[in-house]
Amino acid sequence: MTQSQTFRISTFVILNFSFLISIFLTYKEALDHLYSQLPMFQRIGAAAYKGDLSNTLKLCAMLGNPQTKYKTIHIAGTNGKGTTSHLLAAMLQAQGYKTGLYISPHYKDFRERIKFNGEYIREEAVTAFVETYREQYEKIEPSFFEITVAMAFDYFANEQVDIAVIETGMGGRLDSTNVIIPMLSVITNIGFDHMQFLGNTLPLIAGEKAGIIKQGVPVVIGETDDETAPVFIQKAKDCNSEIQFADKQVEFVLKEKTTAGMRVDISEQEQFIHQNISTELYGSFQLKNLATAWCAARAIQEQGFPLFEKAMLEGVAKVRTRTKLIGRWQFLKTDGPVVVCDSAHNEHGLKVSLPELQELPHRTLRIVLGFVNDKDLANVLPLFPTTAHFYFCKPDIPRGLDAEDSRKQAAAFGLKGFAHSSVQAALDAALANSAKEDLIFIGGSTFVVAEVV
Secondary structure, three states: OOOOHHHHHHHHHHHHHHHHHHHHHHHHHHHHHHHOOOOHHHHHHHOOOOOOOOHHHHHHHHOOOOHHHEEEEEEOOOOOOHHHHHHHHHHHHHHHOOOEEEEEOOOOOHHHEEEEEEEOOOHHHHHHHHHHHHHHHHHOOOOOOHHHHHHHHHHHHOOOOOEEEEOOOOOOOOOOOOOOOOOOOEEEOOEEEEEEEEHHHHHHHHHHHHHHHOOOOOOEEEOOOOOOOHHHHHHHHHOOOOEEHHHHHEEEEEEEOOOOEEEEEEEEEEEEEEEEEOOOOOOOOOOHHHHHHHHHHHHHHHHOOOHHHHHHHHHHHHHHHHHOOOOOEEEOOOOOEEEEOOOOOHHHHHHHHHHHHHOOOOOEEEEEEEEEEEOOOOHHHHOOOOOOOEOOOOOOOOOOOOEEEEEEEEOOOOOEEEEEHHHHHHHHHHHHHOOOOEEEEEEOOOOHHHOOO
């Protein structure tokens, strides 16, 4: 190879490397703008909350109302809505539909919020959206959540999706996603969370979630509850919407649990239709999410939207693989000590999640635990086992509760341990103190889990 050829090749490599770096930095600048200049609930809490739809409607109008250009499924609920959303997306992908999925919050990567056929939104698409529309949307003064909802709607339209599964952020009635007219509404369950925004009784919270029920649009409710069922039934009646409760229609029966997932039987109307079906999900509490998603898929079929049994079973089996579902009872290490994390963070979610720990074989249970500073811990701390060894930490966000504050509050409920300087430091200490037979659980907040997945 001549010196001239070597020079040309080197120049080509350098120029292309510089080009890639330029794109990366531009993407980082776009993220910095989204994170630092727009009010973000994930970071600052209540100050970022906007309880009306006017900004989102303005943003959608600015973009040519992209949310009207494809079919949607709208999913709300206190817990389980993320898993249910991923399950439905996995089923639709398995059927061959071009499928959008919008979720929140994200764990590590902003792009987790917006997926197309299981792949994160492209970095250049994020950058292009900010560059193209920043001057216009800054006049609207949107929150971080409002702009990401608009970005998702626009991206799905540009990708010409057949259908998009849209998860609400908080509540339903005033949630920024509630500008769509879906083909199906789904409400997983109702529990106490975000009460400063949604109300301090289950019927009040249910009323906010029921706000996603639209005129003439069928609705599936995941779990029947005597306090909240009348709220949903009345709202559906007012909207002339067909309503069904998943737990009255479908049951997933646990056969076996391993760190790789579960095996289940599926029953409809008290008749087994499939047996010994595998799923990558773990935890008895996931059986309700599976039933909700299955019932929702049946409701889609009833509207004449083709979704075959084979695709539904494939979605159940490969939900993590197809959609990049993370953070929900995810095993990070399966050879001793076993390390597992879960993003359950409220009383309703922890009540069904924490009992799973007792079923995993272990000698000593060690819990890496952190919270946000606006969480009422008086209702959640009593749910943790007093026999565990605790490693308290602060998630690395402005809303994170100081580790020493967590330790002091936990001590009042008999939970003993030490405060650590970070989530990683807490996990390192738990690992250092563990024998092969021990079990380490990481949780308390989505933002704690975000630092380890």
